[in-house]
Each structure stands twice: as C-alpha cells, then as structure tokens.
Amino acid sequence: MLGTLRDIRLFVSVYEERSFTLAAQRENATQSGVSQHVRNLETAFGVRLFIRDKRRIAPTPAGDAYYRRAIDVLRAHDAASRTVQAYAAGQDGQIVVGLMPTMTRCTLAPALARFVDAHPNVKVHVTEGYSAALTQMVRAGEVDFAIVPAFADSAGLKSRLLLRTPELFVAAASGAHLPGPIRLADRGKLKLVLPSAVNTRRGTLETYCATVGADIARTIELDTMFGTLDFVARGDWVTILPALMLDGDATSGFDVNPIANPSLTLDLVLIEPARRTLAPAAAIFLDLLEQEARRISAVWEQAYQES
Amino acid sequence: MLGTLRDIRLFVSVYEERSFTLAAQRENATQSGVSQHVRNLETAFGVRLFIRDKRRIAPTPAGDAYYRRAIDVLRAHDAASRTVQAYAAGQDGQIVVGLMPTMTRCTLAPALARFVDAHPNVKVHVTEGYSAALTQMVRAGEVDFAIVPAFADSAGLKSRLLLRTPELFVAAASGAHLPGPIRLADRGKLKLVLPSAVNTRRGTLETYCATVGADIARTIELDTMFGTLDFVARGDWVTILPALMLDGDATSGFDVNPIANPSLTLDLVLIEPARRTLAPAAAIFLDLLEQEARRISAVWEQAYQES
DNA sequence: AGTGGGGTATCCGATTTTCTGATGCGGTTG
C-alpha cells in the first residue's frame, strides 16, 4: 500500500527538523535513505510534500496536511504497541522527565517521594534544564514529557497549559516586612537579578518592568537559581521568582510579596513528543507533579486574592 | 520499531477471519507469510496474540486489546493517505507575489480563491506594499512578480503594461447622487485626501488637478487605503481612487463618479526579475489576477464610455 | 487404531525492498 510506517516516521522527522540531514541523524539513518523514503511517499501519492527551494526546505500544503494525519498514525501505532506490551510479563517501567528549575526546586521532591512509594519498580530519571534544551529533548523523543515555560514554537510537540503561577517579588529579609501585593513601580530604585536571554522568562520580565515603569537601577544576569537566591539573601539586590519555587521553608530569610497592578504570572506548559502517547507510569507521575504544583501555587494565589 | 503496517494489516485480517489461511486469501498472500508476520508481532511484543489450540484459533486478551488499537492505526493511515491525495491535482511549488493595495482590495480575493481551488498544493505568499518596496523585492529576486503603478526606473526589471484602469472620484454618499462622468473643476472647493509623496500616484494626481484647474481647498496625506475610505465615508472630504478598488459592495456608502475631460487613469504594470522566467504556477496565478482585474475594471470603463 | 483432511509452524531459496557510501548538482558564503 501507500506509505509504510517507516516512510511516515521519516517524513515526520523531516517535517519537524525542516531538514533531511538532521532528520537522518535523529532517526539514525543516512540522508540518502531519508531522501528516498520521502520520495517514495511523493511518487506514491503523486504530490510534492516539500519544496526544495534555496537553502531550506518548506512543506507544501499537502505536506502540512499529511503531517497532521501522520502524527495521528504514529500516535495510534504507539498506543497500540504500549497497550499490548502491558500484557507482556516482566515489563521494566522506565520514565524520563525533563523539568525546568522552577519545578525541581520545591515541587519535584514531594511528588517523587509519593511516586517511588507507590511504584517501587519504575525507574525514574529526571533531567533539569532550561526550555531550549528540554524542548530539543522532547522533539528528539528522549524524554516522556517535559515542563517548560510557555513558548512560541511548538512544531513536533503536543503541548497543553499545565499551571499558571504568580511571579513573586523576592528580597532579603528586612525585619520590617509587610505581606500583601506590591507594585514594582513603588519600590524605588531596584537592583534586579534577572535570568539571561536564553531563558524564556527574561523577555516577559523585561517587558513587564518596562510596562509598569519600574525603576531599574542595575541588573545582573544569573542563570542559576541557587546562586540567585543566595545572592539576594545577602544583599540589597532583589529578584522575581515563580511562586512554585517558594514553598514553605524556602522563603525563610526572604521577604516575599505578590506583584500586582497588573499581575505578573508564569505559564507552565506540558510538552510531549507529538508522535507518542504518554506511558501509563509517566501519566501517573505527571499527575502527582501537577497536584504538588497546584498545592504550592495555591498558597500564593490565595495571598494574591486577598489584596 | 515494533510492528510494521503490514504486520498490523495481516494481524487484523487474521483476527477478523479467525484463520491464517482465510486471512492469507483475503490479503492475497500465502499462509506462510501471514504466519510469519503474526509471529513477528508476537516475538516483538513478547506476547501471544492468538491461542492456536484445537481446530480453531482464538485471540488472547492481548490480541483483543491490540486489535482495537490496530484498527485505529489502519484508519489513521487511511485517512492520512486520502487527505494527501486530495492535493494531487494541479501545479505544485511556491509562488511569492507582491501587490499594491489597489490590487489587494478587491481583485486578490476572488483570484486567490479560484487559484487555491485549482492548485491546492501551491504555497501562495502575497506581500502588500507600495511600488518602491515591491520594486526592490523584484530586483532582489524575492518575489516571482509584482504589480505596481507605472514608473520610470526599470533597470533589472522585465515589465509590461497589465491594465489601464480609470481613476474615480469618491465622496461620502449624499442621497442625491448623479452617476456619470464629472469634471473636477466643476465640483467647487475640494477637501482632498491624497497619498503621500512616496506613492507614485501622488505626482499624477497633483499634475492632473493643476492641469484641469481644480479648486483644492485643503489636502491631507493618508497612506492607508482602509483609513482613507473610512475617513471619506464619514465627512465632507473626497478622494480619488482607482476603479479596481471599487468593486460591488465596496462602493456602498460612497458616491462614485468617473472623471472626464480629460480622463484620468492609472496604469498598472507587471514587473518580474529580468533574469528569471515566470514559474508555471505563477503565470497561472497572474492570469487569474489579470482576469479579475479586467472584470472589475470593465464595469467602470463601460460607465465611462457612455458619457 | 489407522487414515485423511484441515489448519498452522517452520525451513530455505528467490525476490524484492531497504540501506549505505559515493558522487553530482545547485546555491550560499567567505
């Protein structure tokens, strides 16, 4: 018939990578083979799927349409395989998860504790990283899922909004701390610790500061959460962090306030490989993560509502 | 990976026929081959899919479960194939076209609708812009062709006259509108909306007004067609627009008259990169654009002849 | 009990498909 699973899988890789060569690498094949498979599809259907113009290739309308359906085929096949494998004896469950530091700071530990308790023979592997690296891993199918900040390019990914968590103003404990929402513009000259440009939150934070007319006296870039907290704790620098990172004990030594007028929030997004379905164990672990995240975030949202 | 489409298809046949032999017949294969494919699946998954007991075979629970998912795979594959085959007709490739607002207002939509219908697998990219920008793009080879007002400098361009369309006098609907050609000089003091100097038509219009001795009380410069129409519709300002922009519904709310003694027209010119020939798909699209433009323009030329 | 028939598994050579490395071609870059 028209189009084998391998044809489809390679086509999908090419579509997502926008490159025959990169697709070949991802699929452990040669560029030549990939080219032939795509050509097979094209001649079988009598339709060009990619425009080989210039340096880059672009999908044709037919390519776009086929991709959407091709994903369904791969997902269905994946679901079928997983289903039947559940009947096999001695399945060695393993899940690989990518998390941004926001998630690993306070959320991961309690979720993980509950999970290993309930499912002792599932092997859990957690990788910490920033959105770019995690997104790449998801695309390559190296992780079951990842949790990253909301971002633009979702080619090859299945994504859904997981949680919206408030961003909080964090300063060293002053002794005279008033809880409750504050406005950035009211805090006078700010010496602000920001993530670098590789971090998705950087753009959001800068836009926000400009919008509300915050008075930024100085900024430094730190891409380490531990370092940031430590730096803020011992000086007159301040920073802005997602509420998820500030559960319970984590706030001792700091004055923390919600940011209001307008509110500033961070959207966490779940991403999975578009061509795969979530393994049962991974789904359970995700659910636990989500529960913990909501619990932690809810505390601050409540503080926020009371304003 | 585990399980090719052929494996799955043969498995489904066996499941439905409850027989390897009958399945082989149905799929135009040999019993031997069918057996091998099913065994492939079973060894790959490590699960028996059928119980070969007694005279008849029966699916195992795993077989039942796999069957349900397997159908989804085949359906998804079928849907994907059908979807992409719908793009098989017509040309393929990519065309990039630059058009001035005069063309995009009324002409583009019907031509585009006809084109994508007949050639679903051509990726069409239309850029709107004024003559200077479009000319630049043609010179750089970034577009297949562009349609602009007639202009002087044609170095590096292949150009031909596409269409001469009347310029029309446009005012807000007054309730007492007389159709038919008018002379600008007869309309008393004019509050006239003009394009700015970057627009090629500006010079033509100014020269014309001076030539016929029109009484221009005031002018403002608007380089937005949407804005111009809206502004004229709600006040006592008037403007002059190419007939191409005033097809059918577009004239409701306005009093529109051809301009006579002498006539005032706009020449639209097709320009292409001199070093390239027009791609077949681009030629077809151009032809449709030209047809629509002539159709729209013809209505007003007729009104003009009758004078 | 022996035999025949329907049905599946397995083996093996032939065929077909798929993969790979080399090479060519067009476009881009320095």
Added chain:
DNA sequence: CAACCGCATCAGAAAATCGGATACCCCACT
C-alpha cells in the same frame, strides 16, 4: 572563485519479505 552545505541520484550490499515445500498437530471418520 573556491569551499562548503544540503539534497538527489545511483549502484552495490544488506536485509526483509515472499512463496513453495514440508513437518506437525488435532480431530473426525472409517
């Protein structure tokens, strides 16, 4: 202009698929 990058194409090698022959099993019938 040369070097480079990326895709297409080709031919030989490797792998898979296929198809016929055969072995095996269970059951029914004699």
